Amino acid sequence: MPNLSVQLGPLTLPTPVLVASGTFGYGPEYAELIDLNQLGGIVVKGIALHPTKGNPTPRTAEVASGLLNAIGLPNPGAEGFIQEYMPFLRQYTVPVIVNIWGKTVAEYVDVARRFDTVEGVHALELNVSCPNIKEGSAMFGTCMDSFRAVVAAVRAATALPLIVKLAPNVSDIKEFARAAEAEGADAISLINSVPAMAIDVETRKPKLANVTGGLTGPAIRPFAVKLVWEAAQAVTIPIIGIGGISKAEDALEFIIAGASAVAVGTASFTEPRTVLQVTDGIAEYLERHGLESVDSLRGSLNTGSDAAVDTDSETN
């Protein structure tokens, strides 16, 4: 049996397969169907300092091989989450990673600091890729200066392992990956959902009340794999690959491209047991290929002789 555990800087995960923020609630929702202790980790739905209601409905719409969502980060606030959900989560051995967000650097710092003393929280994931979180007119996820500022400030505020979740809608992901590394992130995760929209042509209204939303699911996988591959060439900190994973093969693409771990998102809605099927499939693959650990597979993409080795080769 190959060793499935992986190391994300200071954080050890029992398996390389996490569940992605916002797609698995806070733990109890799927606990009747899935043994949480078999997960590589739970990344809980984004938490802010104060409770937030989120967007009007409709909040999701199905599109080709994907889902559009504009949930709007509703959450019970840090205090509410700690009280309502942490006692439940502490019953399990699964690593708990708290996805945090704020509207200003100060809010980010406050919520990060709040979790430093909470028993059972294993790491923080910094959600800087939510288009709404603004400081002035800058967006944390796509504006380099704000990005550096928020990562640096949160890094200084927490002793927990810090994962920075990158926005996909930038022209050069490598710059953001390097900046996260330079500012002290222990790992990066990517991708978050892709800004997108859909229109009901009969009513001429957006399918989401929020007009725009984020695209997730199999549709975004090739885009996500490319960004993970690029990021892996830019940094040495570990990467969590996310985007459209619904079977082991999909997860293996990310690992071969350079990810140390992966997270299953939308596919949990389609099939709650996806995370376990992916885990089993990775183990089976490693065994079949005589590999002793996930690390020995990581980044092993063979780009061959014919193949261009940089990312600037011709398409179309």
Next chain:
Amino acid sequence: MPNLSVQLGPLTLPTPVLVASGTFGYGPEYAELIDLNQLGGIVVKGIALHPTKGNPTPRTAEVASGLLNAIGLPNPGAEGFIQEYMPFLRQYTVPVIVNIWGKTVAEYVDVARRFDTVEGVHALELNVSCPNIKEGSAMFGTCMDSFRAVVAAVRAATALPLIVKLAPNVSDIKEFARAAEAEGADAISLINSVPAMAIDVETRKPKLANVTGGLTGPAIRPFAVKLVWEAAQAVTIPIIGIGGISKAEDALEFIIAGASAVAVGTASFTEPRTVLQVTDGIAEYLERHGLESVDSLRGSLNTGSDAAVDTDSETN
């Protein structure tokens, strides 16, 4: 019968439905199956000054609701195209739009200039969104300075209507749309294919010989609609909406989001008659809704009261 013709600045199209560059060859390939005179326009496969061979194989791979391609812009060169294909295309009334590319600003200018005197060429589409076209280390489609330089230079070099095709992988499409308008483009088209990749996990090789490629097809539509909607709010020049259109409803999404015309790409491979089905479906829709022209539908998205009117609202 509603009026289907649309105006793209100086260019009049008989219908709002074009075929996208690279997905319909140079005209003869589909002429046995489709009456070319029923198209809104043919955008031919990208042409450079000199013949180009393109990438090694495999050049395409199928992914969830989409296609990855790294064809590599093979083409017979401007002269070759003019000799081999223009006599054929002149037999038709369909507007011919030549998609052009180069490796330097000078090459762009030369190829643009070459077409100025060619009978039967109705407009140029400037492909600045091919990741490989570099000047120094800058990419024309994603680096603002190079982008402005090439648009300005080509604008000065041609009297033909000029359409600038935007790259999707930028953090703010509005900036590029405005820059194209400011530099004198008559119209913009978007989106080009989305940088992406796929890996065969058994061989650990990329599915494309070129490692990375461009994602097209239904998977990218919600992303493309969002970018067209944003661009439409930033500029007054007309927009050609492209990305994953395979039925009339899809095209109508783009028009309601603000596009004056659309182009069908990958769907021609799935079903060559898509372009005609989309055209008929738009006519039927306009009639059913008592609309006299495409223009009266354009940009009519009703974002309602609840809905956020800017693009910076919360997702997730």
Next chain:
Amino acid sequence: MYCQTVQVADQSEFQGGYRLLTLDAPDIAPEVSPGQFVHVRIPHMEESVLRRPFSVYRTEGPQLQILYKGVGKGTRTMTYLRAGDELSLIGPLGNGFPAPQPGHFPVLVAGGYGMAALYLLARSAPQPGIAFFGGRSAPDILCVDEFESLGWEVRMTTQDGTRGRAGIVTDEIDDWWAVRSDSQPLEVYACGPNAMLEAVARRAMERDWQAWVSVDRNMGCGVGACLTCVLKVKQPDGEWAWKRSCKEGPVFDCRDILWEED
């Protein structure tokens, strides 16, 4: 709650465009209580990432039945299912209806699949009551015999007058209420289009009936994780909060819902 692969035992045409799907679901079926639903992964819809929710119409031993109509991509694809096909089911889900109390008179109000969604409740009620079914036209009135054979009185209204009274369901309710002599307190259970639910709720609040409505919201996960299916529910402090119709619902006390919402 289970997530299981189950087998299609049978599928047949029902009436008014509805189809009856019978599933062998030996773990799930016995645990379904009235008003609960199952979340179905429809086979051969590889482009779709979402399941589709359906109320459980009847259960019989290891089997459960769904009565559904082909209205969109998912439900139209479901029509291809044949005996022996497999599909994945999550369920039973949702809170379901509170059990009718002895000494209260049960009243059902339904439109569309609501007639199916209320059958288990009718079957488990301590006494039969009255059911008001409304639809556009005669074929839209479902399951009348099934309810009558349980001893319920069924009053029907159709908009085109092809079955029962011409009009809408609340017309009939109002008339019944106007001449009612029995003094048992009512317990009203409603499932149908939102406008019907709201009309019932307004009467219930005016006339002080206890009324529960089962709402229909787009769903993602079905288990409370994604926050797609929320609706506004009044809070004790005068504020409102989003509640998940898949978890805290789909059944709500009509007084709790912030009806202005839609």
Next chain:
Amino acid sequence: MYCQTVQVADQSEFQGGYRLLTLDAPDIAPEVSPGQFVHVRIPHMEESVLRRPFSVYRTEGPQLQILYKGVGKGTRTMTYLRAGDELSLIGPLGNGFPAPQPGHFPVLVAGGYGMAALYLLARSAPQPGIAFFGGRSAPDILCVDEFESLGWEVRMTTQDGTRGRAGIVTDEIDDWWAVRSDSQPLEVYACGPNAMLEAVARRAMERDWQAWVSVDRNMGCGVGACLTCVLKVKQPDGEWAWKRSCKEGPVFDCRDILWEED
């Protein structure tokens, strides 16, 4: 060339995992010449944007037949097709084989679906010749009776020796060639795995046979527009150029192909 919706007339198991699909395609079938293919849009594969190419095995009046194996998503989905189902076909496509010339002795070399792809050629040849069929095991050798009933001699090789000679197809060709006394010039037609084609081509070039090979490349459009299906072909000036196997091919003179490529 047509792009048409056609009907499935029949689908049945063939042999060795192959299935025989019969289509009513009254416009297309009569126009198919040997070595041409059709591009099939497989129903119920909404997530797939590409068609799949298949050689035409036989034509008979308004019908055409495809012999295929379920190797991947597309071909496995095709196995669900039943009589009466509709699908969209583009065809006939490709250049096809040049007609065998009277006075030349026709030789066929095939592996896998190549046996089916060469049948129309065998049927239209002015004289029967010899056919070399190779496969892994007995079930992989297809259509032998069909060729023999046209008067062709069929020599078989299987890697495991379960049918015909144990070994690979070129062993048998070499032996045949070594003892051949007839002096008619050969015309060789090959369709099968790339390694087989290359081995045949090398012999043809050495021994000065006229040989055509039908190549199998991934395809996109099938009509020459997308430039997916290209292979390197030698040019008169000593250079090479990409040629589209869907348009300039799938049949190439073996001397024209740049064999180093793969």
